[in-house]
Amino acid sequence: MTTIAEQLPTRFEFGPIQQRLYQMWQDQGLFHSEPDSNRKPYTIVIPPPNVTGALHLGHALNTTLQDVLIRWRRMQGYNAMWLPGTDHAGIATQAVVEKRIRDEEKKTRHDLGREQLVRRIWEWKDQYEARILSQLKQLGCSCDWDRTRFTLDETCAKAVRHTFFDLFNKQLIYRGKRLVNWDTFLQTAVSDDEVINEKVAGLFWHLKYPVIDPLPDEPTHVVVATTRPETMLGDTAVAVHPDPAGALDKVEAELRERLAYAASSERVALETALQELLERRAAMLPQLLKLAQMATEGRTLCLPILDRVIPLIVDQWPKPELGSGCVKITPAHDPNDYEVGLRHGLPQINVMNPDGTLNAVAGPFTGLTLKKARQQIVDRLESEGLIDRIDEREIELPISDRSKTPIEPYLADQWFVRMDSLAQSAMDAVGNGDVQIVPQRYAYGYMDWLAEKRDWPVSRQLWWGHQIPVWSKKCAAELELQEANQQAWSIIESAADSAAIQIESKCGQEGTVHVCLRDETDTLSASLEKLGFVRDPDVLDTWFSSALWTHSTLGWPEKTADLAYYYPTSTLVTSRDIITLWVARMVLMGLNNLGQVPFRQVFVHPKILDGYGETMSKSKGNGVDPLDVIEKFGADALRFGMVHLTTETQDVRMPVQFECPHCQISIEQTHKNRVLPRVDCPTCKKTFGTQWAREEEDLALPRGLCLSERFEVARNFVNKLWNASRFSLMNLEGYKFASIDGSELCLEDRWILSRLNTVTQQVTSELEQFRFSEAARAMYDFAWDEFCSFYLEILKSRMNDQQRQTAQTMLAFTLDRLLRLLHPVLPFITEEIWQYLNIAAPQRGLFEADGPEPFLIRAAWPKSDSRLFAPQIESQFAHFQQVLAALREIRARQNIATKTPMSFAIRCSQEIATYLAPLSPYFKKMANAEATQIGPQAPIPRINSTMAVSQLEVFVDLDGLLDVAVEDARLQKEKANIETQIKLKQQKLSNASFVDRAPPDVVQREREALQQLTDQLVSVTKALTNLSP
């Protein structure tokens, strides 16, 4: 009769199983959670992936960890709820869609218009959101899909409007002119965080500005240096340090101090720097002093080309030790100059149009792009002899992370969130432990960033996002302003709770009335518009809506049952690069809106790097595709791999390989081949396409999977588990549950139960501390080395009539508990086996039967049971393991074929013999070696190979089998080894200070170890003498 188990394949065929089980879980509603006051909630909100693209390996890591936590807590009895969703990712998404439309239809967003573009992006979003959600499902994520949210959906939009209104009302939102990072391509301001600095080779121009009416002893020109000469059109001053001598003294003093403590390697550089400084001082100080003098006298310069008169001013900003010691001040186009300008009340002259061309201020250069203007301005200055010199140097060019075009600092009107009180609240939350960041070191970055309390620019000149709910009217005069204010008041009077007014005015001359509306009310907005109020076209920074994610998704601002039950959420799992951008802002918004932190714990997981230690990114083309891993190794293997990699040291290196679809050979991904759309296989010489294929002919090629061999371990583990389960199922035939009273349990049963108990405790504790890697390791080692390699092997000998029932009960019970432990990490294979186990052994347990549980996903997480914990049994079993290892080693050394039976004797105490004797059948089974005698008087075979292990000695009878030379060599080596160790121990123990100062138990341990070694030496020496004829 063939059982079901015997028909199972020898490999875990995950593909169809994954689909079937996921469907089953969903159909049974096992992911869904409802508030239930009888149970504690455990809540995670997903960091919403951008709808821009597909999930990458970082997402796979992030979501796997969340699913592990959710499944584990669900099994623990918590009402676990994992809320899924996606992020509209304003700039990123709009940029991608705009680019696509431009490439494919040669149209700009202005050709399409706002409504049309937004419609197109929604279409895009629907498509990509579906793809992302399906990828999460393939990973096995047990999200509550009924609660799926999108940061731009109506529920979230409402939360955004309420929050914005609230902050506006509290005067925490204000309108301001600020120097922003302007992306001329996307024509929007981007935040500092979306700017990356790139080092490029550039030029450093030294320009000469003529002094107006110089006295005879005064310089005729002032030299200023710049990497962006075109900004000179916006210069409104040149600054020098007020006390160049003092400033230089200070720098000199600092250098000398550093030199005094410098290491030799630094000395040369410091000495050179000091030398240069002194030379410079000698050469330039008189001139700088002169200029500072002139500046205090209110002297002026002539700005070349435009012939504008600009003042020479003194300010702390210019550093006399750098460049010419003078700085041109362009308040509208440089962050530092902006600050200088504010201090001195300088005009802010904006020379640029939003599209990056020069505006009317630029005179002859109006309409040119910055790049063209630069060349022409330089030429013009050159021809006028106003270029002192041009240096080559490496400059840092700010680049927009979204459009990859250079950023221009640009003065623009923006909405800001005032951060001081909000930031402070978020700092307090971490400071007082309401929010715990794990690993703790990431709290430093969080604190430092918040401590700056820099106001948050929240408006973006985009169309894709939450449009700012503010209607404004610009007024040219005081009277008009007052009138507009009154009109607005009369309109919003009826809605005083949900509308607010701010007046922004300059010196009572001109100004703007802003009306913020909390709700989508057509009547109010229509009335406002009738009066000439215009809705702000800008949208909010994506992070504004993301910051509300923990509560907007639960229905806030409504007082929903969900909100009351699930908020604050339990754990946030995220990557370190958004701790400030996202985590900090969620904390302060949660506190502002609900007065409670959004989550209790933040777990920051590692980053995945490629084999060269570089971050994986689309543009580098060095990523592993999680779907490829799932296809090749299975979702469980991907998940186990991820969990196994999540160590506390952070950052995981993952060498990447292509798999040739023709010959299945792995090809290492290198800097050269990783962005190629097609690769030639060096083995079979055929060509395949990669995940970066875009052209039709490349896409038509068979695609090479993008993998990492680091998942093979996990795949092998899954397969091992599959086969162990198959074996178990085969041996459960005729199983009937019978409770165990304990007396019938053998040593090996007590051993595996104790180990199971220990590992259960360990895994639980590791997960509590987010030590994922440790949890995975504990499960792996237990399942493979103890359950499979020892316990199952032993049970093979016990499936006889007398022992069968206990053995089966034990087998079903152990496998049951193992599956539970592994389920959070390996949901598919464990659930699959569970289903079979429910057929083969529906009732399982040890002292009493467990309640039936049709689905492993909601089975109870094992609790450790102190009755099962038996350390002495574990050490007794260790003797068995050591003897077995000795037998195998002797066999291997002596090169005796496995099928040749051996016999052996063990010399040991009576006590050891008592518990070792019943295990002797297993020596036969597992090492093909028969124990002839065990005990203190065991006769030693005449010709033997021996091995001393802790507290006992194994003698294998090798009559007719012994290779004397091999044995001699082995014993010599062993002897030498023991002698070295004895020497070390003796040294240690004869060291008076060790014996006196080390703790007694350590000394005692050393003494015992020495005794054992001495015993071993005796037996090895004896064996050696016996060996020689």
Place this chain on the structure above:
RNA sequence: GGGCGGUUAGCUCAGUUGGUUAGAGCAUCUCGUUUACACCGAGAGGGUCGGGGGUUCGAGUCCCUCACCGCCCACCA
């Protein structure tokens, strides 16, 4: 420039409060198709724990210092 991390076997990584002879997986070598599994089993080789100093009876582990790698944050007109 400031901060944080890393440097342990050929490769990828563990190593908890300092305490026997520093571990695992992969790779390598030897042997093996014993009815769960060759995505397997048995065994072996392989490390002066980045360098240098210090504290200690004792340091991969703590302190100092140097070197290299990575990330984050500020920035040079």
